Amino acid sequence: MAEKIKLGIIGAGKISEVLHIPNAYFSEYVQLVAVSDKNEERLHFFKKKLNDERIHFYTEYHDMLQKEDIGAVVVALPNFLHAKVSLDALEMGKHVLVEKPMATNSQEASQMVQLAREKKKVLMTNHSQRFFPHHQRAKEIIDSGMIGEVRLVKTMFGHSGPESWSPTATWFFQKDSAMFGALGDLGVHKVDLIRYLTGLEIIECTAMINTLEKQGNVEDIASAVLKLSNGGFATLDANWITKGLEENYFVIYGEKGTLKIGQTNPSKIDIYLLKPTGLHGEITLKPLFTNEDPYWKMPVIDHFAKVCLGLEKPIVQPEDGMIAVKVVEKIFESSKKGGFVKVND
Numbered sequence: 001m002a003e004k005i006k007l008g009i010i011g012a013g014k015i016s017e018v019l020h021i022p023n024a025y026f027s028e029y030v031q032l033v034a035v036s037d038k039n040e041e042r043l044h045f046f047k048k049k050l051n052d053e054r055i056h057f058y059t060e061y062h063d064m065l066q067k068e069d070i071g072a073v074v075v076a077l078p079n080f081l082h083a084k085v086s087l088d089a090l091e092m093g094k095h096v097l098v099e100k101p102m103a104t105n106s107q108e109a110s111q112m113v114q115l116a117r118e119k120k121k122v123l124m125t126n127h128s129q130r131f132f133p134h135h136q137r138a139k140e141i142i143d144s145g146m147i148g149e150v151r152l153v154k155t156m157f158g159h160s161g162p163e164s165w166s167p168t169a170t171w172f173f174q175k176d177s178a179m180f181g182a183l184g185d186l187g188v189h190k191v192d193l194i195r196y197l198t199g200l201e202i203i204e205c206t207a208m209i210n211t212l213e214k215q216g217n218v219e220d221i222a223s224a225v226l227k228l229s230n231g232g233f234a235t236l237d238a239n240w241i242t243k244g245l246e247e248n249y250f251v252i253y254g255e256k257g258t259l260k261i262g263q264t265n266p267s268k269i270d271i272y273l274l275k276p277t278g279l280h281g282e283i284t285l286k287p288l289f290t291n292e293d294p295y296w297k298m299p300v301i302d303h304f305a306k307v308c309l310g311l312e313k314p315i316v317q318p319e320d321g322m323i324a325v326k327v328v329e330k331i332f333e334s335s336k337k338g339g340f341v342k343v344n345d
């Protein structure tokens, strides 16, 4: 039987319901020991659902950290709590998987990275899109050189807004609790994916943001043009104003060909190559989950646990979460100032 890490989950909202709690409960590398949420109804919901006396429930995460013999935690809270709670857990010697965006600013993110290093603990941001099979496969194709050097990326993540995802979660619309709107919620995934898939850094940006529909004080539409470290460009759209479908695509125009991921079919990669002329290949990959599944069957928790147990190398490094926050911050800054902003100024 595999060695298991004892895990506590802090935040029992929607992402914990569809991803962290079921995946932790069923993982052969995890023993789910405790769940914490300030909302007692959410705790009651999971107590009933799991119906397992070995799992303890806490309204205060501090109590959970103090009383339970756990090696690792998942932090799945509103964005403004990510840094504070992760720092508390790291301070107490726990490995941390924190939700995206890792923090509400890059200074906080940097403190988290530093403390994890000092304490020699795993710190991973849940950049879940890295784990999608079509993104893993696209990375292999790009790394193989098949489409040559990356010239242009076009990516978008948009849907009608968090209210259709977690209906009671009004925190998404307030700067105090979320810091960013669609840019930090959805754009951060694509910022990270640009770096992950192309292996290039984002060095400069210019952007426009606005609030067209949502009540609150964060953006619901953001469009950015990014300069990549090889001189190529990326355009990124993140919004909560997309109706009738969820747009979640990534197109890469390379020196020798083009890859389209998620534009025609969510589980397909379309390949167009210059030579032999006219080759239009396609690769169909099994989706990780469908709407019929009760939860997202994603390997994030398994991977995190294996990294904590020293069985795998991390797919997401601590710095990756921090860089994603920094780029989002700079995109935001350029939209306020107008003009171009360098990421490392």
Ligand SMILES: NC(=O)c1ccc[n+]([C@@H]2O[C@H](COP(=O)([O-])OP(=O)(O)OC[C@H]3O[C@@H](n4cnc5c(N)ncnc54)[C@H](O)[C@@H]3O)[C@@H](O)[C@H]2O)c1
Residues within 6 Å of the ligand: 010, 011, 012, 013, 014, 015, 016, 036, 037, 038, 039, 042, 059, 061, 076, 077, 078, 079, 081, 099, 100, 101, 126, 127, 128, 129, 166, 168, 169, 185
């Ligand atoms: N990686 C992904 O693919 C992905 C997908 C969706 C959401 N997320 C992220 O996950 C995080 C949580 O999002 P969600 O959709 O689950 O939100 P949610 O509002 O459904 O859940 C948040 C939970 O935190 C609890 N909470 C708030 N303050 C607390 C405190 N002080 N102590 C303990 N519990 C507290 C709330 O009661 C709620 O149950 C966000 O940062 C979001 O960006 C990531």
